[in-house]
Amino acid sequence: MEIQTIAQFEVGNRIEGFFLIKSSQCKMASNNNKFLDMILGDQTGEVNAKLWDCTEEDEKKYKQNTLVKVRGLITEWQGQLQLKIEKIRLSVAEDGIDAANFVPAAPYTPEYMYNQLLNYVSKIQNHDIKAIVNCILKENKQSLMTFPAAMKNHHAIKSGLLYHVMTMLMTAEKLSQIYTFVNTDLLYGGILLHDIAKLYEMDANELGIVSAYTTEGQLLGHIVQAIKMVDRTAKKVGASEEVAVLLQHMILSHHYEPEFGSPKKPMFPEAELLHYIDLIDSRMYDMQKALENTAAGNFSDKIWSLENRKVYKFNLNNEKEEKSLA
CATH class of the missing domain: 1.10.3210 (Hypothetical protein af1432)
Known part of the structure; x- marks a missing residue:
């Protein structure tokens, strides 16, 4: 399975990749089974992830700032992408993964x-x-x-x-x-x-x-x-x-x-x-960040800091190019 970044996620995709756990909380589901509610991140963004029916060992292993390899299904919940984890393991030295490469950073040193x-x-x-x-x-x-x-x-x-x-x-x-x-x-x-x-x-x-x-x-x-x-x-x-x-x-x-x-x-x-x-x-x-993962001609997801407004990504440059070729 091809390794994917969070920016490439689409509903219905089965994905596999390395991610940094940015937060992890053990919660109780309606069936009284425990699950881990996590935020996974890489340099392209972050996504909410659920590890259902987790064990005490899972709770101890998958802590904040831990690198993991994950396989799962991309679903949608309340208008947001969500990852249903099917397989997860800690990253090991043989993976050659550096945590710093999974954290979004400013564009300058x-x-x-x-x-x-x-x-x-x-x-x-x-x-x-x-x-x-x-x-x-x-x-x-x-x-x-x-x-x-x-x-x-x-x-x-x-x-x-x-x-x-x-x-x-x-x-x-x-x-x-x-x-x-x-x-x-x-x-x-x-x-x-x-x-x-x-x-x-x-x-x-x-x-x-x-x-x-x-x-x-x-x-x-x-x-x-x-x-x-x-x-x-x-x-x-x-x-x-x-x-x-x-x-x-x-x-x-x-x-x-x-x-x-x-x-x-x-x-x-x-x-x-x-x-x-x-x-x-x-x-x-916030607008630039929202538009980075938005296709031209579409609206972004709602932006909480902008009173849940969506922003539109136009495509004027391509329109000019098409006119010049006509």
Whole structure:
């Protein structure tokens, strides 16, 4: 049987392949038999999988972050693809499989993206903003190299947080050429720090897979955690209170609405831009990801982060080619 990736799955197919278990929970079926409810992943995506009538040995073996070889049938449940596992085993050394090759990752190396962030830091003229950002980036470099930007939503990939921040900075640079009154020092600083405390909100391994939210992350959330980080760092580097408060307000308001964690809305232009740049970047990422596995002329699956909207994949390039040949 031909080895397949998740992106190639279609309802009714019998598949075989290697996958990384991203999560695994033992549950009870209606017939009182145990089953494993798993999320399997590779570089092309992830799929829900069920191992019915599992044993205690299965429960112990097939844990999160374990590489497995699977054979099964692709079905559909509530509009989503699902894999009914027929055979499963742990990957062995003879398979020659590297777990890192089964994890979706940013399209650039972490070293390149981190250096791009430092390049934008070098453009910051304000001494206090630069000192705060430099200190926080250097203290958290190791985690930044692999951390995702989320557990399940946008940029939930290895080095996704670096990628998210880098592309936001690129967008900010272009927008500041139009809105020339904007203080780019503050805008760059806010972007670089707005999600930095996700490094402490989530518990992620070296593959960029989040296993859970930390206790502090659940009790406080990354916005409050980041404000605390900026306050501590500002005092450490001797930055002015005004600079610290401005950066803290940008972090505090970047989710915009109280129900999303922001008790204050943006109260100066740079904070307003931060919110919308963050929104643009996250939505463009989710749309691009949905369209990657969508055939031209079709709609994608529903996207939870976009209020369950579907997005359409058009085929204008091919249409132009056909007209030129006519």
